[in-house]
Amino acid sequence: MRLKTFTADTMNDAMALVKEHFGEDAIIVSTQTGEGGSGVRITAAIDQVEDEYGFEEDVYEDELYHDPIEIITDALLTNGVPPQLSDDLIATAEEMxxxxxxxxxxxxxxxxxxxxxxxxxxxxxPILLVGMPGAGKTVTIAKLATKIVMQKQPVRVITTDTVRAGGFAQLEAFTKILKLNLISAGTPEELRAAVKGAEGRGHVLIDCPGGNPFDDQDIARQARLIKAVDADVVLVMAGGTDPMEAAEIAAIYRELGARRLLLTRIDMTRRFGSYLSAAAVADLMLTDVGVGPSVADGLRPMNPVTLARLLLPHSVVQDFDDEQPEARGAYG
Structure with a gap:
């Protein structure tokens, strides 16, 4: 599918541009008021047709992708960024x-x-990781522990995941490789005692069991563990979540004390609207990201330029930046 944004003084003029470039088969994706409250901006789409020589998209990008605001608008739309957030980002980019x-x-x-x-x-x-089952908390704990050990700093690893089958064993396998003793704490009282016993002995990493944020009993259990200690609470979220769902989940964990958002599986993610949506709605700080499932893949820091590279098409990033993005983004 090809996307393009058309700007004109009136809706009729904008629609005429859409028909001129895309024909009668164009699909209107969104309409917005133009910059400064005047005019109209329409984002339209048309199905991409492949011919025997390749995709027309290459020609489309070369000939029509010249306006940075159009490029950003199309990228945010492709990534599934919620409309209001997308409008705010576009308006800010225009000011630049x-x-x-x-x-x-x-x-x-x-x-x-x-x-x-x-x-x-x-x-x-202590650093305490929370989130839904399967988000990647245990592997992230292993990655953090590995980084600290490689820096030759002391670290204690505590797991409160004493219910899930194999939960303790999975993390223990990682800590044994690092020659660390895994501490088990299944209750708030045990967690409090474990953290107190680790005071003054380096970093403390806590792996909380995955829970259902929409189940009252489950969320109450997670809340008791979080409130048991004074920790930096990090919400771990897997890439590819629905943006609205991600925002709701993030807001719940924000109430429980989360202040940072760590995204995992970005190597298997092509659209990052949920990442932006969750951080914006819950006012969470964007922190490191997990690129792959292996502990050796480690974590990589997130910053504004890195995030922009993930959101924009590779061809655009390569045209304007000599550095190649290490992880594939929405247009991979």
Missing amino acids: ALEDPVLALAGAVDRYFSFSPMPLGTAEK
Whole structure:
């Protein structure tokens, strides 16, 4: 599918441009008021047709992808960013008045979101990971522990996942490789005692069991564990979640104390609307991201430029930036 945004003084003029470029088969995706409240902006789409020599999209990008705001608008639409958030980011990017869409989008997300790396330089508070089952918390704990050990700093790993079959064994397999003793704490009281016993002995990483944020009893159990200790609470979310669902989940965990959002599986994610939606609605700081399922893949820091590269088409990023993105984004 090909996407393009058309701007004109009136709706009739804008529709005429749509028909001129895309013909009668065009699909109107969205309509917006133009910059400064005047005029009309229409985003239209048409099914992509493949011929024997390749895709028309290559020609389309070369000939029509010249306006950085059009590029950003199409990218946000493709990524499934909610309309209001998308409008805010586009308006901010327009204020930048930059020809480079990577820098314009980076500036917009930098103004709209907060970025905060995982606090591994200090051991002031335990790091406690929360989230839904299968989000990647256990592997993320292993990645964090590996990074700390490689930096030759002490670390204690605590798991409260004593119910799920194999939950303890999975994390224990990682900690044994690192020559760490895995501490089990199944209740708030046990967790409090385990953290107190680890005070002054380096970093403390806590793996909470996955829970259902829409189940009152389940969320109450998670809340008791979180409130048992004074920790940096990080919400771990897998890429590819529905944006509305992600926002609702993030808001619930924000109430429980989460302040950072860590995204996993970005190597298997092509649309990042849920990531932006969750952070915006719950006012969460964007922190490191997990690229692959292996502990060796580690975690990588997220910043405005990195996020802009993930959101924009590869061809655009390559045209405006010599650095190649390490992870594939929405247009992979």
